Amino acid sequence: MAYDSGTTYALGYRAVQDHVPNSSGVYTIYTAQQWLYVGQSDDIRQSLFRHLNEPDACINGRKPLSFSFETLPAPERKSRHDVLVTELRPVCRAKEGTR
Numbered sequence: 001m002a003y004d005s006g007t008t009y010a011l012g013y014r015a016v017q018d019h020v021p022n023s024s025g026v027y028t029i030y031t032a033q034q035w036l037y038v039g040q041s042d043d044i045r046q047s048l049f050r051h052l053n054e055p056d057a058c059i060n061g062r063k064p065l066s067f068s069f070e071t072l073p074a075p076e077r078k079s080r081h082d083v084l085v086t087e088l089r090p091v092c093r094a095k096e097g098t099r
Contacts, residue, residue, distance in 0.1 A: 011065035013052060020045040020069060026081050027069035028088065031062050035088040040081040044069050058092035 009015040011029060025044045029037040029051065036059050041047035048067060051059065059065070072080055 023071045025071040035090040038084045
C-alpha cells in the first residue's frame with residue numbers, strides 16, 4: 001500500500017507552529033525525491049521543532065524538506081511507525097529512544 005502522506009508542508013518553524021498539534025502520532029520528513037525519516041512521538045510538534053533546532057546529520061543539507069503527520073493514540077503509534085518504515089524505507093534512521 002502506498003503511503004498517502006495527506007497534507008504536505010514545507011519543513012519550517014512557521015508551518016510546524018501553525019499546523020502541527022501537540023498530539024501523539026507519527027510523522028515523515030522527505031524531499032521530492034526520497035523519504036528521509038519516519039518518527040513517532042507523544043508530541044509531534046515538539047519533535048519537529050527538535051529536528052529544526054538540532055538537525056540530524058543525515059537530514060541536514062538535503063533541501064527542500066517537507067513533512068507530513070498523522071495523529072494517533074499512543075497504543076497505535078509504534079505499529080503505524082513500523083509499517084511506514086517498512087513501506088517507505090527512509091534513508092535516515094534515528095537512534096533508539098531519540099526524537
